[in-house]
Amino acid sequence: MARQGCGGHTAGLLLLLLLLLPRALLDGPLVFVALVFRHGDRAPLASYPTDPHKDAASTLWPRGLGQLTEEGVQQQLELGRFLRRRYKAFLSPEYRREEVYIRSTDFDRTLESAQAILAGLFPEASPRGSEADWRPIPVHTVPVAEDKLLRFPMRSCPRYQELLRESTEAAEYQEAVEGWTDFLSRLSNFTGLTLVGEPLRKAWKVLDTLICQRAHGLPLPPWASPDVLSTLGQISALDIRAHVGPPRAAEKAQLTGGILLDAILANFSRVQSLGLPLRMVLYSAHDSTLLALYGALGLYDGHTPPYAACLGFEFRSYVGDLEDEDGGNITISLFYRNETHRPPLSLSVPGCPAPCLLGRFRQLTAPARPPARGAICHGSSRPATAPATVPLLAGAVAVLAVLSLGLGLLAWRPSCLRALGGTV
Numbered sequence: 001m002a003r004q005g006c007g008g009h010t011a012g013l014l015l016l017l018l019l020l021l022p023r024a025l026l027d028g029p030l031v032f033v034a035l036v037f038r039h040g041d042r043a044p045l046a047s048y049p050t051d052p053h054k055d056a057a058s059t060l061w062p063r064g065l066g067q068l069t070e071e072g073v074q075q076q077l078e079l080g081r082f083l084r085r086r087y088k089a090f091l092s093p094e095y096r097r098e099e100v101y102i103r104s105t106d107f108d109r110t111l112e113s114a115q116a117i118l119a120g121l122f123p124e125a126s127p128r129g130s131e132a133d134w135r136p137i138p139v140h141t142v143p144v145a146e147d148k149l150l151r152f153p154m155r156s157c158p159r160y161q162e163l164l165r166e167s168t169e170a171a172e173y174q175e176a177v178e179g180w181t182d183f184l185s186r187l188s189n190f191t192g193l194t195l196v197g198e199p200l201r202k203a204w205k206v207l208d209t210l211i212c213q214r215a216h217g218l219p220l221p222p223w224a225s226p227d228v229l230s231t232l233g234q235i236s237a238l239d240i241r242a243h244v245g246p247p248r249a250a251e252k253a254q255l256t257g258g259i260l261l262d263a264i265l266a267n268f269s270r271v272q273s274l275g276l277p278l279r280m281v282l283y284s285a286h287d288s289t290l291l292a293l294y295g296a297l298g299l300y301d302g303h304t305p306p307y308a309a310c311l312g313f314e315f316r317s318y319v320g321d322l323e324d325e326d327g328g329n330i331t332i333s334l335f336y337r338n339e340t341h342r343p344p345l346s347l348s349v350p351g352c353p354a355p356c357l358l359g360r361f362r363q364l365t366a367p368a369r370p371p372a373r374g375a376i377c378h379g380s381s382r383p384a385t386a387p388a389t390v391p392l393l394a395g396a397v398a399v400l401a402v403l404s405l406g407l408g409l410l411a412w413r414p415s416c417l418r419a420l421g422g423t424v
Contacts, residue, residue, distance in 0.1 A: 080120020
């Protein structure tokens, strides 16, 4: 009798745990992965008039300014090897075009980073093996001017410029900039650049040059003290926050990082609904791409992602009876890898600890993703009533743009082009 009582007590505890744990969902099998990563280490994007290393730039950076370095190649190879270890049981041992798709912005450093990560992920893609075994893997891209997925239309979008102007004209922003007037004036004297009254990104370019030079063991000028670099970092963070943070952060995201977030969710939905074999999509991009995505997710914390930083979206089917009306039995988890020798960080969107039900994730991120009709990019000064041909033409252009983005992904299954439409 005592044994039966103990067993009944144990069963009761298990039942209680099952009742308490449905929100702490158990991870089930992995079904889809999307990865967004920054390119590897590169040369500075620019110099400045008084740069002591300016005349030696062609020797210091033989491949040119802004180009991927050997260290950058190694960083991406290591990231690829990390992904191979993480997804060894999920991906086929060798590259299969129906399983993996990689998209890059049309810059040398991101295209080369994509090739390097593939060499780490799939050993047969490494040119260091025997020529007979070497197997190059395609990397897809579109011209910079046409890329609305990984390079956002910030400068060509009047509405976004209005939102940015609202941020930079806010009292808090102006007070911070005024507090740095003397600093920027001194920095102007040191660098030979006009920095007072200019966009803060101009000061960030000085910081970028100094950081790149320091990372490669070059001596910095005497004025480039740790305090100066720290202040430049604060200026950069303020500038980034104005681009991706409040006010109107959600509307900014609809015109920037929310576009990519929406594409990731749409890719998964179409893969699931059509039973496609696609398992992984990789995006080779920039710190600005990741920052915009952080903004859309409500995760920007004031830090700039380092070289080879990777944000992962893992979709899993979960165990349990809590079928999500909007997402089925699917959860989504995020990880962020920003250091080579440490495990990646687990991230959660505000309001939904990981793993998050897919339907809940969609609900929480909906304000930051473009509406079905597309985000409105024209400025508020544009007349509300326009000829009927204008929205029709805009819709046609949008459809053509989306189709052009999807062509590469759908090449392996042309019959799905009409059904998939907007997959990228």
